Amino acid sequence: MRKRWPKIPAAWITPLGVVGAVIAVVWVGIAFTARLWVPFEPLAQDLPRLQSPGIETLMGTDALGRDIFSRLMTGASVTIPLALMLVLMSLVVGTLIGALAGYFGKWVDELLMRLTDLVMAFPTVILAMVVAAALGPSLFNAVIAAFVVSWPQYARMTRSIVLGLRTQNYVMAGRLMGFSPFKTLRVDIAPNVVGPILVLASLDVGTAILLLSGLSFLGLGAQPPTAEWGSMISAAIQNFDSWWIGLFPGLAILTVVMAFNFVGDSLRDIFDPTSQVSRAGARS
Amino acid sequence: MGNTPRATRRYSTRSPLVGYLLRRLGTSVLLLFGVTVVTFALANLVPGDPIAAALGEGAASNPATVEAYIQERGLDQPLPVQYANYIGGLLQGDMGISLRTTQPVAEDLAKAVPATVEIALLAIIVSLGVGVALGSLAAYRRGKISDQLVRVFSLIGLSIPTFWMALVSFNFFFLQLRIAPGAGRLSPILPPPPTVTGFHTVDSLLAGQWVTFTDALAHLMLPVFVLSLFTIGLLTRFVRTSVLEVLDADYVRAGRAKGLSGSRLLFGYVLRGASLPILTIVGLAFGVLLSGTVLVEAVFAWPGLGSYAYNSATSLDLPGVMGVGLVVGVVYLTINFAVDLLYGVLDPRVRLA
Numbered sequence: 001m002r003k004r005w006p007k008i009p010a011a012w013i014t015p016l017g018v019v020g021a022v023i024a025v026v027w028v029g030i031a032f033t034a035r036l037w038v039p040f041e042p043l044a045q046d047l048p049r050l051q052s053p054g055i056e057t058l059m060g061t062d063a064l065g066r067d068i069f070s071r072l073m074t075g076a077s078v079t080i081p082l083a084l085m086l087v088l089m090s091l092v093v094g095t096l097i098g099a100l101a102g103y104f105g106k107w108v109d110e111l112l113m114r115l116t117d118l119v120m121a122f123p124t125v126i127l128a129m130v131v132a133a134a135l136g137p138s139l140f141n142a143v144i145a146a147f148v149v150s151w152p153q154y155a156r157m158t159r160s161i162v163l164g165l166r167t168q169n170y171v172m173a174g175r176l177m178g179f180s181p182f183k184t185l186r187v188d189i190a191p192n193v194v195g196p197i198l199v200l201a202s203l204d205v206g207t208a209i210l211l212l213s214g215l216s217f218l219g220l221g222a223q224p225p226t227a228e229w230g231s232m233i234s235a236a237i238q239n240f241d242s243w244w245i246g247l248f249p250g251l252a253i254l255t256v257v258m259a260f261n262f263v264g265d266s267l268r269d270i271f272d273p274t275s276q277v278s279r280a281g282a283r284s
Numbered sequence: 285m286g287n288t289p290r291a292t293r294r295y296s297t298r299s300p301l302v303g304y305l306l307r308r309l310g311t312s313v314l315l316l317f318g319v320t321v322v323t324f325a326l327a328n329l330v331p332g333d334p335i336a337a338a339l340g341e342g343a344a345s346n347p348a349t350v351e352a353y354i355q356e357r358g359l360d361q362p363l364p365v366q367y368a369n370y371i372g373g374l375l376q377g378d379m380g381i382s383l384r385t386t387q388p389v390a391e392d393l394a395k396a397v398p399a400t401v402e403i404a405l406l407a408i409i410v411s412l413g414v415g416v417a418l419g420s421l422a423a424y425r426r427g428k429i430s431d432q433l434v435r436v437f438s439l440i441g442l443s444i445p446t447f448w449m450a451l452v453s454f455n456f457f458f459l460q461l462r463i464a465p466g467a468g469r470l471s472p473i474l475p476p477p478p479t480v481t482g483f484h485t486v487d488s489l490l491a492g493q494w495v496t497f498t499d500a501l502a503h504l505m506l507p508v509f510v511l512s513l514f515t516i517g518l519l520t521r522f523v524r525t526s527v528l529e530v531l532d533a534d535y536v537r538a539g540r541a542k543g544l545s546g547s548r549l550l551f552g553y554v555l556r557g558a559s560l561p562i563l564t565i566v567g568l569a570f571g572v573l574l575s576g577t578v579l580v581e582a583v584f585a586w587p588g589l590g591s592y593a594y595n596s597a598t599s600l601d602l603p604g605v606m607g608v609g610l611v612v613g614v615v616y617l618t619i620n621f622a623v624d625l626l627y628g629v630l631d632p633r634v635r636l637a
Contacts, residue, residue: 016436118318122613125575126593127322130609133597134326210445214579217447219598233448237583243455250448258443265439 014269020262027256031076040067042074042227050242060244062235064225071227072248078228080256082139083208086146091201093147094154095193099185101155102162113159116152124149125214132220139228142221146211150204157200161193195271202264206257213253229253304628312621319613324370327606328363379610380603384596389607392592397611398482399469400581400588404573407508411515411569416562418516419523420550423531434520441517446576450510450583457506465502467585474499507584511576515569522565526558533557560631567623574612 040047040057044066051061059068101112119127131145162185165171171188179187213230215221222228229249236246354360358369373379379389422434457464469484470476477487477496485504488496530536531554539553574589578597581590589608596604 016439114318117315118322121315121319121617122322122609123571123575123616125578126609126612126616129578129593129597130323130326130605133600133602133605137600206443210443213445214447217579218594219600230445230447233445233451236451240455240459243452246448246451246455250445250452253445253448254440254443257445258440261439261443265435 014266016262017266020259020264020266023255023259024263027076027259028080030073031080034073034077038067038070038073040070042066042071043225050239050245052242053244059248060242062232062245063239063242066227068232068244068248071232072229072252075227075229075232075249075252076256078139078222078226079209079212079230079253082143083205083212086143086150086208086212087201087204089147090150090204091154091197094151095158095197097151098155098158099162099189099193102159103166103181103185103189105163105166109159112155116155119149119152122149125211128211128215129218129220132215132218137220137223139216139222139226142212142215145215145220146208149211150208153204154197154200157196158193161196162189165189165192199264199268199271202260202267204264205260206264209253209257209260301628305625308621308624308628312617315617316614319610319617320371320374321367323606323610323613324367326609327602328359328366374610379607382596382601382604382607384599384601384604389603392604393589393607393611396587396589396592398588399586400574400577400590402483402485403504403507403511403577403581403586403588404570406504407511407515407573408566408569410508411512411519412566414512414516415519416523416555418520420527420555422520422524423527426528431524434524438517438520441513441520444513445579446510446514447579447583449513450507450580453506453510454583464506465499469500469503469586470496471499471503507580507586510580511573514576515572518569518572519562519565523558523562526561527554529561530554530557560627563623563627563630567620570619571616574616578608 045064047057047061047065047067049061049065050063051057053060057067057069059072061067062071097112101109122130128142128145128149131148132142135141135144165188171184174184174188212221213228213233216228216230217234219231219234222231224231229252232249233246236242236249239245358366361369377388377390379393381387382389382392385392418434418438422431425431454464454467458466465471474496477484477491477493477500480487480490484500485497488494488500536549536553536557539549544553577586577588577590578593579590580586581588582594585591589612592604593608595601596608
């Protein structure tokens with residue numbers, strides 16, 4: 001399977017997907033290199049305060065005399081890796097739990113699915129806010145809170161796929177050949193789960209960035225003086241007249257999230273069969 | 285029930301629906317119970333020091349104060365007893381005292397709820413209207429340029445950080461262009477209308493205060509616009525999928541073959557068939573809106589649940605945050621229950637199955 005990886009089928013190359021992928025790659029590149037080339041130290045407070053955008057400070061300075069452009073670029077290295085890590089974590093845990101629930105059924109399924117019901121009984125931002133506030137404000141706790149609300153969707157999706165496959169003949173054949181449950185899950189079931197989960201994950205990167213920056217906006221994530229987009233926007237509320245303080249970090253969030261959403265949505269057309277030939281009702 | 289002949293049970297028009305509703309009610313009550321367990325656990329069991337958080341650092345350094353607090357709140361009791369006390373308190377409307385406002389959280393929230401419900405209801409109406417229009421358009425013109433444009437538009441809507449959009453639009457439409465009214469629910473010179481529903485728009489109409497009505501509506505515009513962007517994106521995509529699913533259905537083809545006009549076909553056949561899945565997503569959209577208010581209201585100084593949550597969170601007022609979590613959880617459960625009810629009433633397969 002891996003050998004076919006470098007060859008990208010022509011049908012995958014859609015304008016939307018390409019635009020999204022290019023923007024996403026640029027931002028990820030910025031995230032990993034920004035510290036090397038930003039013009040000013042992101043935490044240094046030695047510039048004139050509240051300077052509007054100009055030649056020296058491209059995006060102006062904030063109320064403490066810090067260069068917004070430098071903070072914005074290094075901010076990418078806070079948000080993007082954390083969001084990717086968060087999605088990976090939710091994906092692994094959620095998929096495992098969903099697979100166990102779907103494969104073993106009975107009380108395992110009942111227990112795990114009631115747990116997802118409970119998480120989904122709250123709107124996501126609200127539950128994340130409550131968890132983050134209870135754990136205490138820090139970027140690490142914000143990631144934990146975001147994880148708490150984001151794994152169930154992976155569990156739900158994996159479970160429904162596994163449930164559908166469990167009784168298929170080829171899976172039965174494997175089990176009759178003496179495959180252990182984990183070998184069955186790995187060999188016969190996992191390949192069917194990869195596509196839909198990948199689509200979900202790529203769309204979830206955007207959601208994760210919105211959630212993490214939202215928590216920081218609420219003061220529950222990144223703490224000052226960390227250069228983080230959500231808290232930079234939060235600082236703009238105190239300086240309404242200096243429009244540049246809030247405008248640029250928001251544009252950063254918007255473009256990154258949009259890029260991952262474009263990629264995810266294009267992937268969905270390729271991978272997710274339900275988006276094309278779904279005949280079943282919304283609830284099943 | 286056990287002796288009822290199978291045939292009458294199957295074809296009676298009431299009992300299956302009632303059974304369905306009871307099952308749904310049971311699930312909702314269980315989840316409600318779960319929601320209180322979650323807020324209780326978070327408020328009492330997290331690794332941080334809830335006592336220090338509740339008393340503030342100064343008071344927490346005094347052992348006598350801490351001891352008195354533990355006695356008063358029954359924190360030396362076993363956990364199940366503490367939980368029972370917590371539920372008992374909730375049932376009497378006791379959600380603790382806000383550290384920030386020093387008022388009972390329940391009283392603060394009761395004042396805040398109508399403002400948020402007003403904004404959320406208007407936002408859901410706007411989102412549904414625009415979402416159904418754009419989604420149907422995209423489905424009818426599948427693969428055409430307008431379909432692609434709607435797709436990009438709705439994806440961008442799903443990518444906008446609402447708290448930023450609130451800030452930018454407030455800055456632009458109020459501070460720069462001066463075409464939007466300022467913050468709050470009403471202009472400072474206007475007294476609020478006599479409270480009937482708690483919605484300023486409805487109350488002012490009931491009292492015949494036309495000026496207050498237009499002012500309240502004008503203040504709603506910008507927050508509703510900002511809040512709706514995400515849900516418009518969500519609903520548009522979902523409506524498109526649902527409409528596509530029924531467009532190929534035999535009954536729609538039959539309608540077309542009968543020579544029905546476009547609008548008759550769209551409203552009487554297509555949207556009617558697609559309405560059930562759309563209804564499901566409306567419940568979800570409400571959750572998104574309630575989340576959104578937390579991030580948006582503070583910017584507009586809108587005195588609702590969202591501002592309360594924002595202020596509680598930024599000042600680390602744990603009772604306040606937990607109160608919002610609980611109330612929003614309950615509201616969200618209620619809405620989803622209502623959606624399920626409506627679903628059961630509308631869908632003959634659920635009603636008669």
